[in-house]
Amino acid sequence: MLQSLIDTIDAAHDLKRHRELLTALWQQEVWFDTPHQRAAAEIAREVLEKAGLSRVRLARYPCDGKSRFQDWTMPMAWDCPAARLTYADTGEVIADREKTPASVVFWSGPLGEPDAPATGEVVDVDALDDLSPQAVTGKFALTGQYALKTKQRLAAAGARPLAIISDYLGDGRGYTDETVKWCNGWSEGAGGWYFHADDAVMTGFDISPAAGRQLRQRLAENPHLKLAGFCDSRLYEGSSQCVTAVLEGTDPAREVWLYGHACEQGAHDNTSGVSILIETLRTLKELTVAGRLPRPRHSIRIITTQECVGMVAFATLNDDLRRRALVGMNIDGAGDPALPDFPFILHYGPMSNPTIAWAIAAIIAEAVKDRAGDAWHWRAARFINNADDMIAEPHCNVPGLWLGKGGDCMGYHSSADTPEVCSDDSLRYNTVLAAAWAYAMACLDDSSARQLLAPAKAWIDQTIVKAGQDDPALLSRWVAGRMLRDLRRWGISEGVYEPTAADYCPADAEPLPDLPTTGPRYVRTTWGTCNFSQAPPERRKGLSCWSGTINAGLYWNDGRRPLAAVERLAAAETGAKSGVKLREVFEVALEAGLMVQDNSENYQGG
CATH class of the missing domain: 3.50.30.30 (Glucose Oxidase; domain 1)
Structure with missing residues (x-):
């Protein structure tokens, strides 16, 4: 099933067209000011409209230096x-x-x-x-x-x-x-x-x-x-935009999201990602129009953003669309050569919101690697999502992963990040991976779930599950069970996944046994990462929106678990052997209006 899908997409991918698009976008983005970012967005919109995609638009949001979405202030x-x-x-x-x-x-x-x-x-x-x-x-x-x-x-x-x-x-x-x-x-x-x-x-x-x-x-x-x-x-006070478009499914009530940031000066970071989003959607559209692929069951949406601020603005202003999203993949930094020592990484996480999409992405990536040989390398890595992919955390609930590279790419955040940095093989195989994953997730049903179950379990056993009885090992088994039970969100019959999921943990299991049930509880008023910008500078010193420990705590903090339970879960996810202390962080969040406190101690588990 997947091999045929990969073959079909790879045969349809037009590398020459792809590279021309990347260059045209980069020639605008390299200036990184508002008019050129708007011009790049207009290029994307024109290409998507010409390809016949649905609901193509520039989703605008204020860039006035003061408007706030979640805990992010929009730039000027x-x-x-x-x-x-x-x-x-x-x-x-x-x-x-x-x-x-x-x-x-x-x-x-x-x-x-x-x-x-x-x-x-x-x-x-x-x-x-x-x-x-x-x-x-x-x-x-x-x-x-x-x-x-x-x-x-x-x-x-x-x-x-x-x-x-x-x-x-x-x-x-x-x-x-x-x-x-x-x-x-x-x-x-x-x-x-x-x-x-x-x-x-x-x-x-x-x-x-x-x-x-x-x-x-x-x-x-x-x-x-x-x-x-x-x-x-x-x-000045102006506006910016996300570009969004949809490949309509037969049941458009739910969507699979592919997204990545625009609005930066680099070709690898991230004109490559934006070009892959566009090529993915128009290639799939061409294949469905030609009858080489049936229309997907669910719709596939792409979103280009300005990193973090664009995504929180889009998901906040389009809450109805956010609630439709089943799963998402962030494509950020996807053009650099995929060398053995510098492979592309499928970053999966957070552990507080597991999804079967991690395993399916890995299965597809390995099939793409078999096709690519030494031309393309990849690996998987656990990650606590903190950029556009912060939407994967439970409070926003668009679980997913990030495909790309960070600061070890060629020319990172410099004048050296030009289209010449981007490899034809990387553009090709990352597009194939993204398109095959999005289409597979959008078409998921009982039949395909049965075919994917065995390889998904093999990947889970190799990558997710840890041996032992300590908290990280116990949490890994809960994550494994939740990944398989995530299939219920696609309406997959329980009989397909539950016998395998039950091997890891009972359906009603807590993430860890004997979690504390008493003590102060902090209820979040926002989702995503926090900048703590509304707290006094002396109080927010040392607090970062990129902190894995802080974000793990924020994401596990479901408003029902007391602080001690959240700290134990965050320690299990991050592997902090000496434990995690979050009271001071949560108190600053309380002062900044990012949380309210509930000391009713009526936690019922779950």
Whole structure:
């Protein structure tokens, strides 16, 4: 069944068309400002409409720096058609957005004019013992740190430079001496990501290590060295958009979601993911129109987002669609060569919301690997979802997984992430995997579930289940049982899966035995990850939306379990042998309005 599906999709995939689409999208996204992001979205919409997909639209949401969805504040809109930094005496160019778009920090504020640039001396702020306003204000602030980190230090000190200049690059695959780091956060708020209405307006330039060495050498030779720069930018209250489209199923009451973020400057991260979403849906549409595949039982929807903020906005503003979603796959970073040491990863999780989709994705991935040979490699890894795939957590309840790579890809978050980074094999086989998985999940019925049960059990036994009687092992057996019982959401007959599921745990089993039933209970008022941005800075210090421990606790906290039970479950999922302490985190969430407390102690289990 699956092999035939994979063969059919692979034969239909048009690699030339796919790469042309990726390049067209990247040529807009590489500028990473609001007008170009809108232009990329319009390209996606036009392609999807031309392919005959249903319900194609731009789902807009505010980018005003203050609107909030769940615990995420929307960023400001930003235009930046041009910016340049030069030596004032010679006019030699140090950074030019026209040549290297990433040479300007995302959300840089305006500076000077093209025909009247701001001029000032350079100061190495890393060498200053005193970051006083007098030492920095009115000068170009040179740093070897990530530009955002220096901006936060300067803003806290009340210093206002003409601009920050960073030659930070860090370690990464595919970097050269001419590579420019991309800085995609400009906020003093929680986590530093994005830019909000209450953040300090400041200009930032990123330059290559080679340009940085030259600048530092000239500064050493001339301590009063002057630069000239301008940034033609605008920060304003605007809007952004998700692009969404549907391949209609025969029963459109439920949907399978494929999603991934747009709105970043890289081809691998993540124009590749967006192009795979589009190619997946239009290839499946072409196959169904041609009669080579029957229409799926359930609909398949794609959604392109702005990472995290776009997804929480879409799922919040379209709550009816969220409730229709059976399962989802996040495709983020899918173009890099799939080498043995750097394979693509199917990240599955969280353990608080298991799904049969993990096993089916792995079965399909292995079949794709058999077809690809050494051209494509993959592995599975447990993961506590924290980006667009935060919708997999139980409170939002679109369980699923992430296909892609993180920071170990070629050219990560830099000017080196171009279409040349993206491998034909990766585009091909990741599209085949995504399309086959989405179609299989959308068509799941008693017959296909029976065929998939044995290989799914084999994968569960090899990957999910742990030996022993400690909490991680006990939890793994509950997860295994829940994965198989997840088939009931597709209306699969209980007799298909229950005998196998019962081998792992009873149907009414708690995730762990003897969980505490008394103590304070915290009830969430939002879903997804938390930035704690509404808490005072001193209270949210050290709390991160990327923390696996915090997110495990948030996701297990169903509003019925007391704190002690949530802590034990989070420790079992994360493998924290010394336990997990979440009271302080939950108290900060309480102060920020992200939770309310219920001390009625009427927990009934379940």
